[in-house]
Amino acid sequence: MPELSRRRALTAAAVLATSAGVPAVTALTASAAGSDHHALPSFDEVYKGRRIQGGPSSGGGHHHHVAGYAVFVDGVELHVMRNADGSWISVVSHYDPVPTPRAAARAAVDELQGAELLPFPAN
């Protein structure tokens, strides 16, 4: 799918050129004192060719229910949720808990098979 690949490439270029997504995560980390997620480490890595980032948030992004932890794939927020036992899920892997938000981000990249994530709520 050439069009999809081109859009993916443009998204990746935008992330690299403008660091879109990075300010959001670092700013949210700085303001996260008091959040019950503040003990969770932030992360920022390239996994299977895609940039995944995560960090505590204080209600940024779409979080209409709780302040918590925000995860991004190539700068687009991935909706994640923590379960009562400390495990994590995301909107693209909602019935399959994994141990950490980074594992949820990696599972999302696996699931997406290169497709772009749509901003939430996009529909």
Next chain:
Amino acid sequence: MTVRKNQALLTADEKRRFVAALLELKRNGRYDAFVTTHNAFIVGDTDNGERVGHRSPSFLPWHRRFLLEFERAVQEVDASVALPYWDWSTDRSIRSSLWAPDFLGGTGRSRDGQVMDGPFAASAGNWPINVRVDGRTFLRRSLGAAVRELPTRAEVESVLAMPVYDMAPWNSGSDGFRNHLEGWRGVNLHNRVHVWVGGQMATGVSPNDPVFWLHHAYIDKLWADWQRRHPGSGYVPAAGTPNVVDLGDTMRPWNDVRPADLLDHTAHYTFHAA
């Protein structure tokens, strides 16, 4: 009276009518409204906040009402159609007739998970994935890839044997029948089936795959089976529980129905005695 039947026992004509009704609901836009509603609840329901559709006692009555709404929509297209159920503890193979081209179509191809046969394949042109969380507009599945085995009958029996409907803290950390059936704890029934199917069924927009309705119709039947085994056990909590739908509280998004109104399925449908 609506009679819900095991999908394995449907006649060719019943399959054809069910498929045609779904395609019509997709065409006229009503189908996608159900996908939107489900995703809104699945991202809004949290273990420490308000929770209605999932990870809470109302998981079962919420889905019972959700399926009733969908079944009514189907019957407005074809009054002869009832929702079939998929007993995945029996029909547990990708070679099941459920996945044949005359019904739901099979698993996705390895390259991108795209379903290539059946009435819901993107190539047939009748099943665009409009309510989605990523750029892909085609139905996807990877049957048995992310988890190898569907639940066994013995695992189902072990959950049906649990005498208490639900327990504090009334979320994904609870002990009791509801959370073991939902699958956040223990042998994992409902959640595992979503993962086994893969594709959109593993996501918040899982009703994009028509098998969603057959899966939940069987979960709903297991609730009815549990009630018959434990006539002295009722829905809990009864009252006064923050963030949780008590027996007499109304449920969003309908706001006109309580768990108490949905405990007896026979007011709405019965199950075909095979």
